[in-house]
Amino acid sequence: MSDVKRETLLEALKTVIHPKSGKNLVELGMIQGLVVKDGAVGFALNIDPSEVDEMEKVRLACDDLLLQVYGVEKVTSVLTAERDGKSEPPKPGFGEKRTFGGHGTPPPQEGPAGIPGVKYVIAVASGKGGVGKSTTSINLALAFSKLGLKAGIFDLDIYGPSVPRLMGIPDARPESLEDGKITPLKNHDLVSMSIGYLMEKDAATIWRGPMVMGAIQQMVRDVKWDLFGPVDILVLDLPPGTGDAQLTMVQNIKLDGAVIVSTPQDLALIDARKAITMFDKTNTRVFGILENMSYFICPHCGERSNIFSHGGAHLTADEKGLDFLGAIPLDMDIRQTADEGNPIVISQTENPLTKAYIEIADTILEKL
Ligand SMILES: Nc1ncnc2c1ncn2[C@@H]1O[C@H](COP(=O)(O)OP(=O)(O)OP(=O)(O)O)[C@@H](O)[C@H]1O
Numbered sequence: 001m002s003d004v005k006r007e008t009l010l011e012a013l014k015t016v017i018h019p020k021s022g023k024n025l026v027e028l029g030m031i032q033g034l035v036v037k038d039g040a041v042g043f044a045l046n047i048d049p050s051e052v053d054e055m056e057k058v059r060l061a062c063d064d065l066l067l068q069v070y071g072v073e074k075v076t077s078v079l080t081a082e083r084d085g086k087s088e089p090p091k092p093g094f095g096e097k098r099t100f101g102g103h104g105t106p107p108p109q110e111g112p113a114g115i116p117g118v119k120y121v122i123a124v125a126s127g128k129g130g131v132g133k134s135t136t137s138i139n140l141a142l143a144f145s146k147l148g149l150k151a152g153i154f155d156l157d158i159y160g161p162s163v164p165r166l167m168g169i170p171d172a173r174p175e176s177l178e179d180g181k182i183t184p185l186k187n188h189d190l191v192s193m194s195i196g197y198l199m200e201k202d203a204a205t206i207w208r209g210p211m212v213m214g215a216i217q218q219m220v221r222d223v224k225w226d227l228f229g230p231v232d233i234l235v236l237d238l239p240p241g242t243g244d245a246q247l248t249m250v251q252n253i254k255l256d257g258a259v260i261v262s263t264p265q266d267l268a269l270i271d272a273r274k275a276i277t278m279f280d281k282t283n284t285r286v287f288g289i290l291e292n293m294s295y296f297i298c299p300h301c302g303e304r305s306n307i308f309s310h311g312g313a314h315l316t317a318d319e320k321g322l323d324f325l326g327a328i329p330l331d332m333d334i335r336q337t338a339d340e341g342n343p344i345v346i347s348q349t350e351n352p353l354t355k356a357y358i359e360i361a362d363t364i365l366e367k368l
């Protein structure tokens, strides 16, 4: 079966009227990033932030309508509120400048936004995919919690969110609050948010850049991070890569610093250098490099093997004038506990690797 045409969808959406202006959504240019692939439709509804409640109903109506179109099997939509001169100022909190941190000169105009209800925000990035950013993010967040801080984890990986699984609550869903905000999801004494809690599995894989940023801005603005008390430190799990999408995220959220994760191979290190450059460009402080899957200790004979060679991250850190934050080995328990949603720092308190994560978290705190 050939795919549904965008034009057909737009025709359908032209029948939806914006309540205040009486004009249709397409005419008003409110439908953005409309994509369709294999019967799955995605779009963003760009709204005035003051109309969020009414427009949420309109969004649901659009979803219902599109589901009636022959060939449409699934619809994923989000509200976005991009600022464009005409829009209202964002809700209080978003766009506020924070007074701590003190790194770099903010870009002209608006500058990156702090996350309301959160004191420190740090990013975990790598450049290369699959090197263990998410695993590191969750274990560091748990380590901060063990050090007595109220910690959280914010999954910015729209295409491959892994936080719901790592948190051990893959089927959790946020609740809406009266002020239009949504609740973060809590487990293991951590608060968390991820697009994975908000949509059907794999639904986001058809999204394009502007929709991704819209969804992230919406999460930044609308999550009531401090619902269970003020958050001392929020760990951002960045998606792999150093392209425009990552750069925009780093520019749009005010960061107090970043941790670069790399495996020891040359290829991963090249990407780690790109990530460092990306943070330099945005005047974000880099705390240092963490070498993940650094070596392997045979559980049977205890012999150590440097599977991906070893020490490259330390050398790269030296070369870039950065600190080396520590080495975490390739370890079955790290993978298994992460897969089970019960990461090692919480489930194996006596494991030396738990202590290693806590030491790294402690080093970062000292730097903050
Ligand atoms: N130190 C480690 N020892 C053993 N397995 C690990 C380690 N670190 C990560 N893994 C495993 O490697 C895989 C990839 O890790 P993870 O998802 O954290 O990487 P990522 O960098 O976030 O990937 P992506 O780029 O896809 O977001 C997972 O199965 C994870 O359990």
Ligand SMILES: [Mg+2]
Pocket: 133, 134, 135, 157, 162, 237, 238
């Ligand atoms: Mg990841």
